[in-house]
Amino acid sequence: MDQDLLKVFETCLLCPGICNNKCPVYRKTHLRTAAPNVLGRLGTRIIRENRIDLAQGLRLCVECGLCLDACPVKNPLPSAIQGLKRIIYKVPESVPEPITLLEGDEKILIVSSTMPAQWIIDELREQGVGVLYLDSYEAREQRALYGAVGLPKDFKEKYKIYCEDYRLCPEAPSGLKLLLDYDIRPPKKPPAYTLLLPCGENGQASYEEAVNVYGTPSTTMDTCGIPDLYLAGYEVYTRRLLKKIKERRKGLFYLSPDSFTAKVLGSLLDAPIVSPLSYR
Amino acid sequence: MTLLRDFLEDVKALLGEDKIVTDPWLLIGYERDYWPLAVAMEYTGKWDPEPPKVAVLPTNEEEVVQILELARRHGIPVVPYAGGTGVLGGALPLRDSVILDVSPLDDYGWHDKDSMIVYAEAGVPLIDLEEWLNSQGYTLRHFPQSYPTALIGGLIATKSIGQYSTGYGGIEDIVLGLHVATYNYGLVRIPPVPRRSVLWSLKHLYIGSEGHLGIITRAYLQARKIPECSVPFSLRYNSFKEALHSAMKLVQQGTPPELLRVYDELESQSMLGESGSLIIGVIEGPCNEVDARISVMENTLGRGLGDSEPALRWLEERFNVIPKIRDLAEMGLAFDTIEVALPWSTAYTAYKETIEKLMEQEGIIYASAHASHFYLSGAAIYYTIVFELGKLASVYNKAWDIIEETSSRHRGTISHHHGIGVHRLKWLRLEYDDNTLRLLKDLKKLLDPDGVYRDESIK
Numbered sequence: 160m161d162q163d164l165l166k167v168f169e170t171c172l173l174c175p176g177i178c179n180n181k182c183p184v185y186r187k188t189h190l191r192t193a194a195p196n197v198l199g200r201l202g203t204r205i206i207r208e209n210r211i212d213l214a215q216g217l218r219l220c221v222e223c224g225l226c227l228d229a230c231p232v233k234n235p236l237p238s239a240i241q242g243l244k245r246i247i248y249k250v251p252e253s254v255p256e257p258i259t260l261l262e263g264d265e266k267i268l269i270v271s272s273t274m275p276a277q278w279i280i281d282e283l284r285e286q287g288v289g290v291l292y293l294d295s296y297e298a299r300e301q302r303a304l305y306g307a308v309g310l311p312k313d314f315k316e317k318y319k320i321y322c323e324d325y326r327l328c329p330e331a332p333s334g335l336k337l338l339l340d341y342d343i344r345p346p347k348k349p350p351a352y353t354l355l356l357p358c359g360e361n362g363q364a365s366y367e368e369a370v371n372v373y374g375t376p377s378t379t380m381d382t383c384g385i386p387d388l389y390l391a392g393y394e395v396y397t398r399r400l401l402k403k404i405k406e407r408r409k410g411l412f413y414l415s416p417d418s419f420t421a422k423v424l425g426s427l428l429d430a431p432i433v434s435p436l437s438y439r
Numbered sequence: 440m441t442l443l444r445d446f447l448e449d450v451k452a453l454l455g456e457d458k459i460v461t462d463p464w465l466l467i468g469y470e471r472d473y474w475p476l477a478v479a480m481e482y483t484g485k486w487d488p489e490p491p492k493v494a495v496l497p498t499n500e501e502e503v504v505q506i507l508e509l510a511r512r513h514g515i516p517v518v519p520y521a522g523g524t525g526v527l528g529g530a531l532p533l534r535d536s537v538i539l540d541v542s543p544l545d546d547y548g549w550h551d552k553d554s555m556i557v558y559a560e561a562g563v564p565l566i567d568l569e570e571w572l573n574s575q576g577y578t579l580r581h582f583p584q585s586y587p588t589a590l591i592g593g594l595i596a597t598k599s600i601g602q603y604s605t606g607y608g609g610i611e612d613i614v615l616g617l618h619v620a621t622y623n624y625g626l627v628r629i630p631p632v633p634r635r636s637v638l639w640s641l642k643h644l645y646i647g648s649e650g651h652l653g654i655i656t657r658a659y660l661q662a663r664k665i666p667e668c669s670v671p672f673s674l675r676y677n678s679f680k681e682a683l684h685s686a687m688k689l690v691q692q693g694t695p696p697e698l699l700r701v702y703d704e705l706e707s708q709s710m711l712g713e714s715g716s717l718i719i720g721v722i723e724g725p726c727n728e729v730d731a732r733i734s735v736m737e738n739t740l741g742r743g744l745g746d747s748e749p750a751l752r753w754l755e756e757r758f759n760v761i762p763k764i765r766d767l768a769e770m771g772l773a774f775d776t777i778e779v780a781l782p783w784s785t786a787y788t789a790y791k792e793t794i795e796k797l798m799e800q801e802g803i804i805y806a807s808a809h810a811s812h813f814y815l816s817g818a819a820i821y822y823t824i825v826f827e828l829g830k831l832a833s834v835y836n837k838a839w840d841i842i843e844e845t846s847s848r849h850r851g852t853i854s855h856h857h858g859i860g861v862h863r864l865k866w867l868r869l870e871y872d873d874n875t876l877r878l879l880k881d882l883k884k885l886l887d888p889d890g891v892y893r894d895e896s897i898k
Contacts, residue, residue, distance in 0.1 A: 169482065169768075170761065170765055172478070172481060172482060173478060173482060173761060173764045173765055173768060174760075174761050174764075175473045175523075175524050175585060175588050175760075176522070176523065176524070176587075176588045177587045177588060177758060177759075177761075178587070179522075179587075179588050180564040180566055180567065180587065180588060186545075189496055189540065189542045189543045189562075190460070190465060191465070191467075191468030191469060191494070191520075191523075191540065191542075192464060192465050192467060192468050194468060197467060197468035200467060200468075200481065201464070201467055203481075204467075207484065212463070212464065213463070213464045213467065214464075215464055216464040216465070216467070229587070231756075231758065231759035231761060232759070232761045232762060232765075234761075
């Protein structure tokens with residue numbers, strides 16, 4: 160496996176865990192594997208010894224970047240974990256990057272171009288409206304799912320059509336729900352293996368449902384078993400972005416991919432947050 | 440294994456399954472603490488530990504007591520685990536032991552704000568407590584090297600000391616009360632009071648007990664107001680001997696700086712890029728008092744306090760140990776730090792003899808030291824040895840032998856603040872005579888008759 164990734168993990172292995180107490184997942188779950196310096200040791204063993212059995216520990220990282228903020232040498236552990244996940248779970252490169260804070264100008268600030276809301280972002284950009292798109296752990300799981308099961312090549316095209324349809328469908332419970340319903344339709348050629356990341360408030364597909372659809376061997380990562388992970392993810396994003404949002408509030412249009420994030424962020428900002436469902 | 444399985448069944452019935460961890464991928468974090476030898480061996484792929492089989496994560500003090508009672512019933516040793524920053528292997532799992540992770544015990548707050556007393560459970564990160572206090576204008580002023588990572592329970596169990604110790608003392612000086620979970624006396628409660636004269640001090644029995652006598656679950660700590668003024672300074676000397684002598688004069692004149700560090704020639708160069716021997720310090724307090732104390736110090740030394748730049752640089756970088764460790768590791772080198780305390784009358788002689796002996800050893804690349812904790816009677820000397828990892832077997836224990844034996848022979852202690860852990864047990868005989876060692880062991884047996892609390896080797 161990648162030697163650059165290994166070097167990042169080894170640096171964390173050498174560290175006493177200077178950033179550990181800043182990791183929201185470790186702090187909420189108290190699972191020691193979630194502590195970034197332990198994840199460094201985990202990653203080192205996975206790569207050096209091919210210990211794939213340890214890989215599920217990587218899922219404890221929500222790649223929020225708070226460890227990086229606290230790291231005195233700015234060792235890029237989150238992106239190394241992401242890279243290792245990609246290798247292990249064979250997630251294609253085409254899957255969008257997880258949240259990256261990109262400084263934009265006052266009018267346009269796009270934080271993440273996650274697929275489910277890309278059409279709205281595009282439209283708003285056309286209108287010259289700044290968009291702060293709040294990613295979530297859940298949304299990234301969705302992307303991981305698409306990557307793992309293999310999206311059809313024409314997905315983007317179909318997706319645009321689908322989204323347009325969606326705008327005409329006020330009863331839709333949520334964008335992600337419909338999106339997943341779309342996605343779990345049997346593809347033309349069933350994948351050899353299915354990796355499922357079920358869970359989340361948007362009522363994503365159950366493990367059994369997807370297994371029935373595909374009829375292939377499947378693995379569930381059962382993130383529902385650790386519900387705090389979701390809360391940790393949301394909390395991190397909202398806290399981390401709060402400062403930037405406040406700084407750039409004027410002229411910004413807030414958009415959230417799901418109602419939970421919208422609710423949390425809305426309460427923090429004391430401002431209405433628009434979710435795909437309410438955007439017309 | 441049967442014993443462990445039965446123990447786990449009982450823990451499950453009592454506390455529920457979610458407080459038990461048995462998956463190897465969730466146990467990897469308990470394989471070691473921050474013992475530099477273990478870190479170096481893992482880095483070079485030579486770490487082959489006894490893997491822990493189970494960890495339990497109690498969420499309140501009563502559960503800790505219940506787990507200990509179950510452990511006693513099933514004959515399972517219990518190894519407490521807090522932040523994992525100990526440097527002597529004190530948190531290494533024992534064969535067929537259970538790890539008791541105190542991190543979920545993370546409640547803290549004011550116990551008595553008028554008296555500036557806070558309570559903190561064992562799993563509270565020191566950094567959280569300090570930042571919370573700072574937001575209200577208060578501080579503990581306790582900054583060990585492990586400050587970003589360590590948890591309150593671990594700091595007390597290992598008798599931690601901080602970088603501002605000359606002004607504010609060690610953790611024993613800020614602990615006012617304790618709760619300790621035991622299997623034979625339930626939850627031992629030592630209420631916080633300003634001072635107590637009620638037979639012998641139970642508080643001091645448990646501070647530094649390293650998990651041998653029970654598990655610390657809660658502490659009451661003395662906070663203080665954040666100092667109004669803080670003045671960093673430096674002093675440059677030609678030799679470590681001269682610098683150490685000046686530090687003694689500063690300390691013994693009565694109002695030493697709150698933070699004081701004296702580097703030998705090698706560390707002045709390698710740590711701060713300065714030639715000669717460097718003193719850095721910080722004087723804190725009400726501004727007018729700080730001004731007055733600076734005058735007193737300057738009179739004592741017969742010279743002015745120097746520029747703040749080296750001290751500021753050190754303050755900025757003090758927790759960033761990674762680049763140096765990484766550089767050494769990449770060169771196939773490992774390091775360890777060994778701290779002792781010596782009276783002023785022998786401190787420099789012991790230092791000089793120790794460094795000379797260390798440098799005679801094949802495989803030791805360099806040995807250096809600084810003094811960073813000071814008392815009217817003496818100072819802590821903190822040695823750093825860098826050695827070839829390939830010569831570990833021949834050089835590691837030998838270096839430790841030299842430092843511990845020389846300190847002991849010069850009327851010093853074998854450990855100033857890192858504690859004993861597992862590695863240092865072999866030098867206990869240098870600290871106490873046979874009768875006193877027997878007392879230590881008998882106390883352990885009395886309080887742990889069933890051998891539940893961690894390492895059996897001091898029984």
